[in-house]
Amino acid sequence: MDAYEFIRDAIIEGKFVPGMRLAEESLAKEMNLSRTPIREAIKQLEAEGLVIPLKRGVSVRHFTKDDIRQIYDLRTLLEGYAASQAAIHRSENDLLEMEKANILYEEAISRYVESDMESLKDIVQVNQKFHETIVNASKNEHIHFHISKVVVVPIVFRSFYWYNSFQLKQSLEVHKTILEAIKNSEPERARIAMHEHIYQGRDHVLKHLEQIKNIHLLKEEVK
Amino acid sequence: MDAYEFIRDAIIEGKFVPGMRLAEESLAKEMNLSRTPIREAIKQLEAEGLVIPLKRGVSVRHFTKDDIRQIYDLRTLLEGYAASQAAIHRSENDLLEMEKANILYEEAISRYVESDMESLKDIVQVNQKFHETIVNASKNEHIHFHISKVVVVPIVFRSFYWYNSFQLKQSLEVHKTILEAIKNSEPERARIAMHEHIYQGRDHVLKHLEQIKNIHLLKEEVK
DNA sequence: CATTGACTTATTGTATACAAACAATTAAAT
DNA sequence: ATTTAATTGTTTGTATACAATAAGTCAATG
Missing domain, CATH: 1.20.120.530 (GntR ligand-binding domain-like)
Structure with missing residues (x-):
């Protein structure tokens, strides 16, 4: 499984709740990768609207x-x-x-x-x-x-x-x-x-x- | 201007023609950046469908x-x-x-x-x-x-x-x-x-x- | 002459290191 | 005691280095 699917599924399954900030390093550690592939996964999720950009980094989007x-x-x-x-x-x-x-x-x-x-x-x-x-x-x-x-x-x-x-x-x-x-x-x-x-x-x-x-x-x- | 806009505009203006492969290093050199921000820009363009993934890297999408x-x-x-x-x-x-x-x-x-x-x-x-x-x-x-x-x-x-x-x-x-x-x-x-x-x-x-x-x-x- | 195989080159994918920006906590001053 | 300034710590953004893989080239053989 790649980083994109991991994060997306975690959001879908409610493991990453709305508003939660996604810290690159902890994600990287959790799935035994470096930050580079994590960042790319996050960019993709951002383009799809599942996470929203902050001043720095992103957070899980809250849907009303x-x-x-x-x-x-x-x-x-x-x-x-x-x-x-x-x-x-x-x-x-x-x-x-x-x-x-x-x-x-x-x-x-x-x-x-x-x-x-x-x-x-x-x-x-x-x-x-x-x-x-x-x-x-x-x-x-x-x-x-x-x-x-x-x-x-x-x-x-x-x-x-x-x-x-x-x-x-x-x-x-x-x-x-x-x-x-x-x-x-x-x-x-x-x-x-x-x-x-x-x-x-x-x-x-x-x-x-x-x-x-x-x-x-x-x-x-x-x- | 950031890497995303640079590449997107180049595609829109026909500077990067359909089918053309986007080499990260040459793009990076052209806009005085490292490969890292280039890759993220490309990931975004990929999510939007302007470029398509190859076995390795991407090429400008050809629209029929x-x-x-x-x-x-x-x-x-x-x-x-x-x-x-x-x-x-x-x-x-x-x-x-x-x-x-x-x-x-x-x-x-x-x-x-x-x-x-x-x-x-x-x-x-x-x-x-x-x-x-x-x-x-x-x-x-x-x-x-x-x-x-x-x-x-x-x-x-x-x-x-x-x-x-x-x-x-x-x-x-x-x-x-x-x-x-x-x-x-x-x-x-x-x-x-x-x-x-x-x-x-x-x-x-x-x-x-x-x-x-x-x-x-x-x-x-x-x- | 063509085709296949090994070797070389180029380019991506991943890791890591470093600098800059933001956040938080502590200390000092009013 | 409260507010502000400064310092420390954490996290991102960017650069670079290294490893893995695909592609291209050249030579050798059928």
Whole structure:
């Protein structure tokens, strides 16, 4: 694993919390490297917006509720467009890939046991795979580039691990609608279904943040 | 000027041509620096997609006609959305800024003398300013982040310097329409006008590329 | 004459050293 | 006791040195 992945994953998994300053030397020591490769990894993370530059060095970016809303708006726009373009440009092979990914998604959901982190991790991963196949089918490499940067941010909040089986089944239904629209070459229907799908995700994350906040308030009171 | 700007501008101005390999040491010597800051600049350019990684080091990215089409699709989507959001969220001050930028644009166009590079440079700059004010008014920082990366690429082709006064006046009219729609809080009209505007830009760049190609073919024949 | 293999050169990737800037803590003065 | 100045310590930014790897060249052989 290289320095970039190490730091990025640490941020995503919450090991490096928002506002935390990233000291080059301690990072270097932790992963048995010199400061040089660390600095490059940090430059990359900076360009992606996961860390923000300070007067000296960088700190892990703190995303507000408003950031989440903006990012999801952006993602809805981009992935909605990708879905509509996929309905136009998809090859037979693209359709196969999408169907395969969706079958894996269905299987992962059927394996799901309430509140089991491991099975949810699978679901999240397979879900991402499905979204990727759609973006691939849209035949727009540049959209792909930008979506991949937008997708990372909400992961930081790890709200994904709070889906219940009803929500998951609902999500699967929307996947099927998207797939059908793309198969039938209906760009507008594909876009709208994708919109709905991602906005559901947004509501979920925002609700989760609300809960987190409440838990935080509770803690304060207990103190 | 720092290393990042130096290299980026060299690419934009055509000093570093597509496919050209960027050797760290020669760059370092050219701007009286060591390799360390050069490498960081290159990492950043890599994250933005202006240079592509090789087995060792990087080379200036070569953009195809298809890339241009994809990038403009993306830009249309993003800036169209920004315009529609600006029509919803714009403050009084935003409107002032937009009008100010557009007046400067009008003045720059009136100063324009056919085939004068300097006056065209002004126009391009003021035009960019106008687009920025709209993105600012949309109140979506993340959209802004992604648009800024998309906008750079077409500049590489420097087709902007081939506008004639008729096209410029046409462009000014569309600007006015966009401004009016945003002022009157008509998001859909703003979006459509912005679409039209950017697609005009796309056609212009593509036509320019076609001409370049023809000139190239002519050269081949002469040889 | 072409093709392959070894050797040489050049360039990157990583480590380390040093200087400069910022932060923090302590001491002194009002 | 509080505020300011100074000194110390930590961390970044830049330079340089060294090792590893890719590429290019030249010679030798089929």
